[in-house]
Amino acid sequence: MAFPRINAVAFWMIPPAAVLLMSSFFFGPAQAGWTSYPPLSMDPATLIGQSLWLSSVILLGTSSILGAINFVTTIWEMRVPSMGIWQMPLFVWAMFATSIIILVATPVLTGALLLLSFDLLMGTVFFNPTGGGDPVLYQHMFWFYSHPAVYIMILPGMGLVSEILPVYARKPIFGYRAIAISSMSIAVLGFIVWAHHMFTSGTPEWMRMFFMITSMIIAVPTGIKVFSWVATVWGGKLRLTPAMLFAMGFVSMFVVGGLSGVMLASVPIDIHVTDTYFVVAHLHYVLFGGSVFAVYAGVYHWFPKMTGRFLNEWWGKVHFYSTFIGFNLCFLPMHKLGLLGMPRRVAAYDASFLDLNVLVSTGGFLLGVSTLPFLGNVIYSWLKGPRATGNPWEGLTLEWTTPSPPPVENFERLPVLTVGPYDYGHAGRDPSEIVRH
Numbered sequence: 001m002a003f004p005r006i007n008a009v010a011f012w013m014i015p016p017a018a019v020l021l022m023s024s025f026f027f028g029p030a031q032a033g034w035t036s037y038p039p040l041s042m043d044p045a046t047l048i049g050q051s052l053w054l055s056s057v058i059l060l061g062t063s064s065i066l067g068a069i070n071f072v073t074t075i076w077e078m079r080v081p082s083m084g085i086w087q088m089p090l091f092v093w094a095m096f097a098t099s100i101i102i103l104v105a106t107p108v109l110t111g112a113l114l115l116l117s118f119d120l121l122m123g124t125v126f127f128n129p130t131g132g133g134d135p136v137l138y139q140h141m142f143w144f145y146s147h148p149a150v151y152i153m154i155l156p157g158m159g160l161v162s163e164i165l166p167v168y169a170r171k172p173i174f175g176y177r178a179i180a181i182s183s184m185s186i187a188v189l190g191f192i193v194w195a196h197h198m199f200t201s202g203t204p205e206w207m208r209m210f211f212m213i214t215s216m217i218i219a220v221p222t223g224i225k226v227f228s229w230v231a232t233v234w235g236g237k238l239r240l241t242p243a244m245l246f247a248m249g250f251v252s253m254f255v256v257g258g259l260s261g262v263m264l265a266s267v268p269i270d271i272h273v274t275d276t277y278f279v280v281a282h283l284h285y286v287l288f289g290g291s292v293f294a295v296y297a298g299v300y301h302w303f304p305k306m307t308g309r310f311l312n313e314w315w316g317k318v319h320f321y322s323t324f325i326g327f328n329l330c331f332l333p334m335h336k337l338g339l340l341g342m343p344r345r346v347a348a349y350d351a352s353f354l355d356l357n358v359l360v361s362t363g364g365f366l367l368g369v370s371t372l373p374f375l376g377n378v379i380y381s382w383l384k385g386p387r388a389t390g391n392p393w394e395g396l397t398l399e400w401t402t403p404s405p406p407p408v409e410n411f412e413r414l415p416v417l418t419v420g421p422y423d424y425g426h427a428g429r430d431p432s433e434i435v436r437h
């Protein structure tokens, strides 16, 4: 890390932020949802809870800005000298794109939340309509951050999967440069689609058209990635380890979420299903079927590297299948519920929605239970799992040339890259062919 101390500061801002957020529950808790739209968030009854919520999110935002400064500098300035940008692992590309988004977007959210807390605590009227403020301005500032934020959440997952698929398909990644460039173009395009969250906020017609078209264009770099992942797996000698299962689960579930995203980007559809369960279905397919599946895949893949021990494969598969079934049982019916008109953010619903909601709840419980084999596996294997060698999966990126777990300084001497990590096929290569020490 270029700035280890800033890294530590960024990390240690998170526990107090968590305490602030949780303590909100004890003081007339914040009740304006994750968007915290005024004037709902200005209810005097929730003043203390809402202020605690705001200070927590401002702290978290500052933490991620500091983290992003660190990532950008480290990636740009501190690679091993022999590693050009086109030899960087795709996960590093993804983190680079993510960090740029954080640097540009997060200060805007932090600013909006500061202005909102001025309105709340000092009587200013930036957003308060009773004093002439503009609540829609808040929505613009909020979504200027929060649409790019969905890419902050998914791009690292896309990077993980781009690392994992080639290893278990035993083929080089298809379209390395296309994947790297699409990460960067998503980072840029992600900044001109935000008002697709505001199609029903009195947004003028021309603006709706503009944001509808840009939102559809962003499906192009996303589609390029999906094609590259499918082409990577195509014709490979697949090893269906838990990491590979979760990575392929990611691709398939993310496609479902991407398709409902494109549907929502269409104004005539969105004005009917906005604020219904259709949106809840969409966001869970991209965020859970996407980001969470990718993080699970990453844990199974790098656990031996991090701990020096293997996770149990059989329990890993139990984890995958129960997650996959529970997930779809829980979130697939939500599409239908949304199309039937069940609103989001309600505690009670019309009796006609009961049957589908029983399915949803059953899936929800299964999804909850599915984490138990995972947690058990992690705890047991960390203590007693079989020992892992340096490169058990025949990975070709640099971390696999170190012992598991790696020594404190990672490498005794700086490795010298002789070929890029994706330049050639996999099966059984000796990692010493990648680097000269």
Ligand code: HEM
Binding pocket: 150, 151, 153, 154, 196, 197, 215, 216, 218, 219, 222, 257, 258, 259, 260, 261, 262, 264, 265, 266, 270, 273, 274, 275, 279, 282, 283, 286, 287, 290, 291
């Ligand atoms: C092809 C790409 C995508 C498109 C075109 C798209 C489009 C949309 C649209 C139009 C909405 C607003 C629906 C409404 O409220 O009426 C929406 C909501 C949402 N999307 Fe996506 N989306 C895409 C990908 C993603 C990804 C990758 C994520 C996260 C990983 C994501 C997360 C969300 C979330 C969290 C919401 C709900 C926000 C809220 O609380 O209102 N989307 N999406």
Ligand SMILES: [Cu+2]
Binding pocket: 146, 147, 150, 193, 194, 196, 197
């Ligand atoms: Cu969006």
